[in-house]
Amino acid sequence: MRNGKRIISIITTCFMVTSLCIISPTPAHGASNEYYVSVNGSDSNNGQSKDKPYKTIDKALGNASAGTTIYLMNGTYKSSVTYKLSKSGTSGSPIRIMNYSGHKPVVDFSSQPYADSSRGFQISGNYWVISGLAIQNAGDNGIHISGGNNRILDCFITKCGDTGLQMSNGAFNNEITRVTSTYNYDSKTNGENADGFAAKLSIGSGNVFRNCIALNNSDDGFDFYSAGNAVKLYNCEASYNGKGDGNGQGFKVGGNYTSDNHYLEGCIAIGNKKRGYDQNNNTGFITLKNCTGKNNNINFYFPKAPKSGTHKFSDCISSGGAGKDVIVGATVVNCSFNTK
Known part of the structure; x- marks a missing residue:
């Protein structure tokens, strides 16, 4: 996807509307594996129909098991505690x-203390699906995943005290699709840690991002520091990240000298404070296919050859940028880099 087709303000506005307005089929009434939650409900109800919904998400989670669907009805759900899945x-x-x-539905954690343990949704289990929610103001991550085979779709995450959505501690086979993460900021370090998305600090294999957008986060858009396994990204965007003391990388594809062969296709980085695509001491090889960097301080920065193999860059475009691109140890096909 090229920058001519990407207009940030339009994309952001449209995505905020569509991601929060996912049309789901109207569920059948009274099925025991379906629970309804409403801000006007009561936890003394049976929760099995929209006419007798629970009031709290906690009540529904307490009854959940494999095959359960929890429907959140219109409103803002406020919580000072982490939902531990x-x-x-x-x-x-x-x-x-x-x-x-x-x-x-909006799930608001603004009453949480600002602390590392103050996550919104903490998923240590497997096979969860979270779809069509707005999640905001968590004291730390909006969503943290350490389990596997989970799916996060069509969500909007904003104004959290650390990274909007983070996978770490062995997280495996998770798919993040059409999620926007924006305006996350950690005040205690003046923005050094809060990314849009992170898959870092010892993840498992098989984690994928599709059509995700990271905008205006204080640190990086996507951070794969010390991942330990490869991550795949398709048609993702990281733009205008880097506030305060944040690094300001669009796609930070490594760090801590781990060897992780990340794959990015159809991605775009615009206007990030430091770099659009940054190797950041990853000793593995990176594949960039049909990726664009525009008006970052440096669009593409890969100063070291991989320990084995070569980076594989094809059909990539660099446009604008205050500094020259740095490309070392790469097979380059049909790319337009600013290296002169």
């Missing part, structure tokens, strides 16, 4: 938390 579904029967028939 430690149960597990199965491949054929995941546990789902999703909006109800196109409503726009």
